[in-house]
Amino acid sequence: MSEPTTLAPVLSDIWDADRSWTLQTYLAHGGYQGLRAALRQDPATVVATVKDSGLRGRGGAGFPSGMKWGFLPPPDGGPRYLVVNADESEPGTCKDIPLMMASPQHLIEGVAITSYAIGCNHAFIYVRGEVLHVYRRLLRAVEEAYAAGYLGKDVLGSGYDLDVTVHAGAGAYICGEETALLDSLEGLRGQPRLKPPFPAVAGLYARPTVVNNVETIASVPGILRGGAGWFTSMGTEKSAGHGLFSLSGHVTRPGQYEAPLGITLRELLDMAGGVREGHQLKFWTPGGSSTPIFTAEHLDIPLDYESVQKAGSMLGTRALQIFDETTSVVRAVTRWTEFYKHESCGKCTPCREGTFWLAQVLQRLEAGQGTSEDIDLLLDLCDNILGRSFCALGDGATSPITSAIQYFREEFEAGTHTPADVLFPLERSALFTYTPRRGAGQLAGVHA
Template identity: 70%
Template sequence: MTAPESSTPDTITPVLTRRWTEDASWTLETYERTGGYEALRTALAGQPDQLITLIKDSGLRGRGGAGFPTGMKWSFIPQGSTGPGAKPKYLVINADEGEPGTCKDIPTMMADPHSLVEGCIITSYAIRAKFCAIYVRGEALHPIRRVRAAVAEAYAKGYLGRDILGSGFDLDIVVHAGAGAYICGEETALLDSLEGRRGQPRLKPPFPATAGLYASPTVVNNVETIASVPFIVAGGSDWFRTMGSEKSPGPKIYSVSGHVERPGQYEAPMGTTLRTLLELAGGMKDGVPLKFWTPGGSSTPMFTAEHLDVPLDFEGAAGAGSMLGTTAVQVFNETVSVPWAVMKWTEFYKHESCGKCTPCREGTYWLVQILERMVHHQGTPEDIDTLLDVCDNILGRSFCALGDGATSPITSGIKYFRQEFLDLIAEQPTVPRPEQLADIEAELAEPTMNTKLSGASA
């Protein structure tokens, strides 16, 4: 893939998704026929530290939402002690894709699971780990089966197990099915779940790099991040940097959903704009104009039609007041009520809060109560200030990012569409004036027809 010369869709050549249209793309035979596991042979011929340097030089950043430099995360793993008594190193793949609107990892595992498996082997060799766990969301039954089948094929072909390809490197991979908790997408809650405990975030520090799975040094990476590794090993860091922007290089899978003609996964260089993505997706559905959209899922502050040309990379999204997140681009047209959409998202976060910390547990509950009251035209003008005050008491005060994410649609919705919230308040039934109350009470005190009839029959 080369960097596009313009924003027109026909200049974009896929990298991460290039096998998705192959016949039986998920099989080992197709993967090897299209160059699969050649990068593994290249990696095993070098030294682990060389691989870490290569990933650092490529500028690959985590595709799970945080955008942390991948090579730097790998380098945090202590490698000094390897003798008796030294703690093992672990690689854990976060495939617990649960962010509303995010659907890039599941199709990757469905269409090209061996790219994930090969990336796991290369990464494990780089950080000197001999065990890898792939934690897949429990509801995603088909991806779980596909990845398990790919792992079995890799074992049978000698890409996993003892003395891989005669290199002396050993690795085992286990595919673990989660129980369907959104909170387990947070890396430390995922680790607790892997250990058999209730999925709840841990207080950091210590960080997983020093005390992760079973209190041992652990790297936790997203599916798309690790699936990118074989391509970097095969093409080199300079090639990888020909795509995307300087600080956010490489290709990215954008999940475009909502009111577009062709919802789906669209791979494009980092820094692509919504304007280009809409071209790829066939434009707005039925020609109804765009109203608002999320650049990275419901936990990222929303954008409006004024942000069509914001570069969708880590710096561009942050500079415009949002976050790139998981590039879950949810598109809404002018028929959608912003307060209603915000309420539905907040109901999700309230339901998925693990309850460990008070700001998130109590805050999301009260946010839902207020929003539901407003949407049903029973709010007051003070409710907007109350919403913002509750958000302020959640933001930055919860154990993990779930609390912060729950506040994003509310604060950004009020920022860009405050009048819609006010209009809901204005539509509520008129409250009687004090001078009218006496007439109402007198009317209520008069006997009703039923009372008179019952009295007559008595």
């Protein structure tokens, strides 16, 4: 193995500390120094610092955060809001939930700094409804921050007031889309809004609103504490800073690896013990299931926004799902497509109808009952969805299909005569063995 690249534990620095989720532990490791530094500055200076740091949105799009904050119109005497998107639902993505679970004060301090910078007096954290334990932990963390004077009236004697509301969603993938999230937060059905107007002009309650991902906001305290130069010393020229890389699937030591942007999967796999013993890498996702897949040929692509895009995919949420040679590409893509079909909000025809038909065709191919025309039909369906759906859900549903056909067309062709379960038996790709017993089952240990 090559010499591993140094990790950059910033957000994950105290995850292994005793009771890391408490305010006491956070303060013992330099917590809220960033907020104190921010309150000594003019809000515009704080925005400029974040711009200079090059921090880009960590939720998938990678848009420069300081620039996003700067899009807000001049104050008009009315309220403006910060909304934190904690509705982490993308298959394979699992960075925000462990961050909120292990160190929620990172997020809350970031919320306070960001709210001060944009002139917000009421911020919202929209949490995925299924993760009740995280919701409770955030509520407790907010209580601690209020009691210590980091939230509420006259924060740290600065004269600045801030309230924070933690809101639990009802469990819909579409509410991860920022405008659907805003509708849900207002009590409406979670469906994307037509843009423009953008949230910066008319967002929550038709007021200027900044919507940012959990990791984005949690990265702000470090920038205020260490300075923009400290942040840009990590990563690449256009993709600055550190990020959480989530390795899952057929990897020896899955988990969160916080490293500078620009690290490669080869380097991450070296630190994670490589692909599970006795097997080889077949394909992987650089940013979750809605990004075009990569193969072993892409092991040395720098994991930054520009390099991944140039190679034909997207960095997305840095959800690195690793699949070895025992995995059927057709089966994996079919499962993802069934998810997108189920989670389509139904607002637009290309996504509502297109994901349904994509799933139908893929299920035929998985069962070995496809026709010679099915592959071209899949590509034609994807072409009619891509760029024509109301939001990015439709586009994301097409990405794994078109890329899988590009790299593994022969497996789709095999779906015209042989079921995927025959070509790639489930028990070979499973991480755990499943032993049926009296109609139920149990996990019987790791399967090599």
